[in-house]
Amino acid sequence: MSAGTLRVTSLFLSIDGEVNACGQGVPSFFIRLAGCNLRCWQAFGGCDTVYSFGPGTPMTVEELLARVEASGCPKVTLTGGEPLLQRGPALASLLRGLRERGVFVSMETNGSIAPEFDGRECVGSLVYDYKCPSTGCTEAMLPFASLFRALGPSDYIKFVLRDLADYAFARERVIEARGLRGDAPGPVPAFSPMLPVAGNGLAPAALVERVLADRLFEVRINVQLHKYIWPDADREV
Secondary structure, three states: OOOOEEEEEEEEEEOOOOOOOOOOOOOEEEEOOOOOOOOHHHHHOOOOHHHHHHHOHHHHHHHHHHHHHHHHHEEEEEEEOOOHHOOOOOHHHHHHHHHOOOEEEEEEOEEEEOOOOOOOOHOOOOEOOOOOOHHOOHOOOOOOOHHHHOOOOOOOEEEEEOOHHHHHHHHHHHHHHHHHOOOOOEEEEEEEEOOOOOOOOOHHHHHHHHHHOOOOOOOOOOOHHHHHHOOOOOOOO
16 A cells, blocks of 8 residues: 555545534535454444445545545545554545645544544544443553543544443543543543444433433533434445
8 A cells, every 4th residue: 555545445425423523413525444453342243334344445645635625525524444543644644635625624533542643633523432341342442541631622532332331431431531631621521322222221311311310511412313314324325
């Protein structure tokens, strides 16, 4: 792979169904990079983007920038797989090219790779999907304190919750964050109920009730809009 090439799973124009600094429901051009270093949810059938685990299609930075320009969209969501597996000159070049064109970039990544990479200054919002116990990948996560301190107020730490054990894990991380925050604003915690709704009382309404009862007022509820709009989608939309 040349220095100017990235491995891509798919490109598509849609809305951003997840939390980020631009908000949910914002039109965005998606660049889904190929490859992932985790295998989450193996006890429950695997993750919902297993098609991104393959080798992908090599595309040059110039090709990707041209596709973004052709879309006319002022926002890009860079996701995977795990996009930071391809950190290096090509990713940095893409990020800087997007900034030069006035495009806002959010990046969705997991909690296993540190948020220090070439081109980081061009990412307007990093969204870290910090893996809860039901994923089977919690041990792959970075120490929460180091990750929290490396992120800023336009970034998010998202917890996808399948059951009450996941909720308890995420709640403890929020309480830990209160002690780490000090006077400086840190990243925003977001709780996302796993869809389709699992048992154990974590339907969206029940999750909101728990968050309010536990006075987790800094938490944002992340109901994944795309899974409500396209619940049966088997393709990128």
